[in-house]
Amino acid sequence: MRRTPIALPGLSRRVAAELVGTAALVTVIVGSGIRAEALSPDVGVSLLANSLASAIGLGILIALLGPLSGGHFNPAVTLCEWWARRGEENAPGVREAAAYCAAQLVGAVAGALLAETMFGRAPGTWSTQVRSDPHLLIGETVATAGLVLLVLGLRRIGRPALAPVAVAAYIAAAIWFTSSGSFANPAATVGRALSDSFTGIAPGSLPGFVAAQLLGTVLGIALAALLYGGGEPNGPDSRRTG
Template sequence: MLRKKLFAEFLGTAVLVATVVGSGIMATNLSPDLGIDLLINTVATVFVLYILITLLAPISSAHFNPLVSAIAFFRKELTAAHAIAFFVVQILGGSLGAIIANLMFEHPAIDPSQNVREGVNLLLGEVVASAGLIFIIFVAVKQGIDKKIPRLVAAWIGAAYFFTSSTSFANPAVTIARSLTDSFSGINFSSVPAFIGAQIVGAALGYAGFKYLTTKAKSGK
């Protein structure tokens, strides 16, 4: 059963990153307009997120994201060993997805990104994107509307592509994978640690907000 869960996480993260990177390359091939490029990238990502979460959630809970797996560990839904295994397959799957996308468009398999993304404004964007993602997922679980998570997550990521300054990476595995492509969706590896740090902060804030709103107050308070 664990092997199936790990394969689902590997496959889901690979397809997600292949979509993000591939649609980014396709967008720049089709149009020099950055706004149109972002729209193409967003639409493809939203569609594939909905499909992947709907199909793979019954198998692995469809994390595809070390942030989600880490919080599942803190909630005692995953053991430490299983959480680490999830992290590994998510990173490997995301990396494979980037490589496949590169090859589909005749780029080098590993094409290190030259796109430096730095600045407090971009890191704040990652905090916001990650906080919202975690908040939405766990509030939906608490409210018993798990079946709506595919739509909710896809909608949040789609919106955050446009309203956050960083265009909403919100996922350490995806961030690492996107350093392997020198394309519209890429990120220079030197920018990766700060982005991941901001994502971790955002995830902690999102979960704290979830706990605050959903924990019943003690009687008399």
């Protein structure tokens, strides 16, 4: 039986999906961090709980909202999609990419404030978790480059439908194998600055982390071009990326 193509939702619905998805993702990240820190004094146990919750939540959100917006929830993913798919039919343009990034930023802030409120904490408190050491910035560059390479690689090999599982698994692993804890998301990084908790980041550390993430995005795009070339994406689900 031939699959009937699904009409692409309008930009407003796609942007709404990105806002809601990013808000939900940051709520999961921050909320699980608060819960884990409260339940166990062991940092390793807290990190394990937070990484599992974050990965599971991300996978579910990509599966649920990916068919609407592509399931980016991350300006790094939006920017790599915009660059890699320029010139293709239905490729995101500058206007769509800008709208996505704005929605992701608003969603991330809303998600952090919601998580803080749910746990009876004062919303809007700046984090005091300083994360500015050079080795952390290297880790964040590696984490973001790997994520971008994964997203673009899945498209190039015609397996974008694997994104919910593959991206979630990568993030779960990267939280452990990178020194930075794999934020790998400029919008979520800004949101996490509004939570003085296990998953937070001090405002003064934001410029370095975001710069590292942008550098990682460029490196990931370059690696994807080196390994896979500039071929067009394959498969009927080419808009779903993660």
